[in-house]
Amino acid sequence: MSGHQCTENPPKLDPNSGSGHVEKLGGLDSYVSGSTHSKLAVVLVSHVFGYETPQLR
Numbered sequence: 001m002s003g004h005q006c007t008e009n010p011p012k013l014d015p016n017s018g019s020g021h022v023e024k025l026g027g028l029d030s031y032v033s034g035s036t037h038s039k040l041a042v043v044l045v046s047h048v049f050g051y052e053t054p055q056l057r
Contacts, residue, residue, distance in 0.1 A: 020033025 020031055022029055023032055024030070025032070
């Protein structure tokens with residue numbers, strides 16, 4: 001679990017970051033990038049700031 005310190009100084013969102021898009025996967029908002037023909041995937045589970053943190057995109 002994260003403490004209150006995690007939400008007191010959230011990261012600054014950068015509108016220029018990321019190369020993918022947000023879509024629903026399993027009922028959850030998910031950030032998806034890369035080829036639709038890929039046979040492999042990397043799955044990241046985010047922290048308290050969620051998928052909107054630019055460093056996760």
